[in-house]
Amino acid sequence: MATYKTRAQFVADDLRGRILGGEFKGGTQLRQDALARDYDVSRIPVREALLTLESEGLVEFHAHRGAFTTELSVAKIRELFDLRVLLETYVLRHAINGLTEADLKKAGDILRKYDQALNSGGDIDNWSEYNFAFHQALYAPAELPETLSLISQLNTKSDRYIRMQLVYTQEIEKAEQEHHGLLELARQGDADKACELLKTHIQEACEGIVALLEERAKQSETS
Amino acid sequence: MATYKTRAQFVADDLRGRILGGEFKGGTQLRQDALARDYDVSRIPVREALLTLESEGLVEFHAHRGAFTTELSVAKIRELFDLRVLLETYVLRHAINGLTEADLKKAGDILRKYDQALNSGGDIDNWSEYNFAFHQALYAPAELPETLSLISQLNTKSDRYIRMQLVYTQEIEKAEQEHHGLLELARQGDADKACELLKTHIQEACEGIVALLEERAKQSETS
DNA sequence: TCATTGCAGTTTGTATACAGTGTGCGAATT
DNA sequence: AATTCGCACACTGTATACAAACTGCAATGA
Known part of the structure; x- marks a missing residue:
């Protein structure tokens, strides 16, 4: 909710749009490395973005396997x-x-x-x-x-x-x-x-x- | 909600307890460096913990000024x-x-x-x-x-x-x-x-x- | 005296680097 | 042929390192 824009927030906002837009179907893995290259940032802001999306319920983390998009029953x-x-x-x-x-x-x-x-x-x-x-x-x-x-x-x-x-x-x-x-x-x-x-x-x-x-x-x- | 425990989650859980327990009054600044030393980890998991707490509404980020505990009206x-x-x-x-x-x-x-x-x-x-x-x-x-x-x-x-x-x-x-x-x-x-x-x-x-x-x-x- | 500007110190936000763990494929064994 | 073991690879999670930005104080000027 902070009013300023960090790289992490930019990634979170864009990624949210992509997920909601249907680019990633439910259950697909989101590789931090690939996303980092996509946005031309390091993996740190990508991780933070994924954590934000996790708290929003769009993504789930699994131990040492990273983030996956969620799917609702x-x-x-x-x-x-x-x-x-x-x-x-x-x-x-x-x-x-x-x-x-x-x-x-x-x-x-x-x-x-x-x-x-x-x-x-x-x-x-x-x-x-x-x-x-x-x-x-x-x-x-x-x-x-x-x-x-x-x-x-x-x-x-x-x-x-x-x-x-x-x-x-x-x-x-x-x-x-x-x-x-x-x-x-x-x-x-x-x-x-x-x-x-x-x-x-x-x-x-x-x-x-x-x-x-x-x-x-x-x-x-x-x- | 992942079932495993990363350092970031440990910090988040402990810090949540400290905030809820009243150790930090509303509006106090939480310095990443100090917390990192406290828990003997780097600032990365501390940041992630603070982001988690932000999504829970216990903490607010301000641009380049870091995280502050929130206070409810x-x-x-x-x-x-x-x-x-x-x-x-x-x-x-x-x-x-x-x-x-x-x-x-x-x-x-x-x-x-x-x-x-x-x-x-x-x-x-x-x-x-x-x-x-x-x-x-x-x-x-x-x-x-x-x-x-x-x-x-x-x-x-x-x-x-x-x-x-x-x-x-x-x-x-x-x-x-x-x-x-x-x-x-x-x-x-x-x-x-x-x-x-x-x-x-x-x-x-x-x-x-x-x-x-x-x-x-x-x-x-x-x- | 008070406001303004500049600088030093501190802290954040992020890039890079590294260690640990899971995964998948192939070899070896029954 | 099927199963198990092991190894190499890939990816995550975190430590370290660095640049940008903010804060506070001091010096300057009105």
Whole structure:
């Protein structure tokens, strides 16, 4: 969370993007030496970056065998999304109370920017950022930084799968509509309905991912 | 979470204990060189340990100025305890459904061991471990590993303050009684009452800590 | 007197170097 | 032919070494 950029942090940020972007499938070994050559740094900042990613749950260390990208089971994905429902409805409820015009405008601006990017054929990397930015903007007025940090953690862990779903299904438009709905309910101050919508928003994404994963599992069985 | 022990992990574990034990007050600088000499290792594992502790929220890095122990504001403490209520009642509810005799016995055993340690004048370090072990035993049957991990995070962040409260007030006996009550309600399968008790158990601890901190703030003002 | 600049000392962040441990392949044995 | 042993290689984990950056103090100037 430090505001400055060490080499280690640069590597961590870039590597996170590569993992979330799907460049490394689950369980692949990340060799420190190779990564060090990739980024033209020594292995020390690479190790530190890997440790950071370990704490984020994207990577696991094994004794004297180094770091491997993690892969989530369907059960864990379900658990993560259930947690997201629990925590995000919790903050949304808190946020809606103290929502100002400025907050609504900010969230609306992000949403509009995102609409534009979408219409002009924006790609997935941007989508993740916009999606996260919108949710954060909506949650920020709750002034619960620790909670937001937890939510951010959960998102990081599941982001790979969300992107996967977006690539293979056409869920983006639907998510977009739900975002507009969410913003409208927030504007009206209807916390119950907003939370209900948020809940189904998250749960449907989860089910989409699970369906996709199980279909894949079947395919690799028969092949 | 790797199961093996590198020097870095040893340092991290020990240092965590020292921070939580109150050896370093909030905001004190942790010099890598000094720690390296302390543990008779080079600065590399020390740095890695500090990075681990940073991800746990016990330490903060500042640009070219190294690591400092963090200090929580009253608002953040309240937020953390509110989160604990939310997450712990959530898992307790799930756990109570699938609770077996073996689970109850395990939790009971821990509680008994803890009673013994308490009667023979056990100290605070042990208390933290026992307390955590008891809660984990009670929550484990929920089979929600990610959730338990989040709860564990929250506990780590607030553990310093819990210990402080226990040192300065005589809350241990009360907590102990509540633990027994919790176990009994779990045995009866009364999720509602158990969650209610857990909620007040956590909230009262929070209020105790906040009262203590505010008293201290007043004292340092007048002095 | 107070602010500003420059320098020395200290500490971090990283590169290089090295020792220990796991891995995989081939030889030897049954 | 299959299994076990051993050796060479590869990679990790850590120590040492070095450069950049920050801190604090002293000297200078207004």
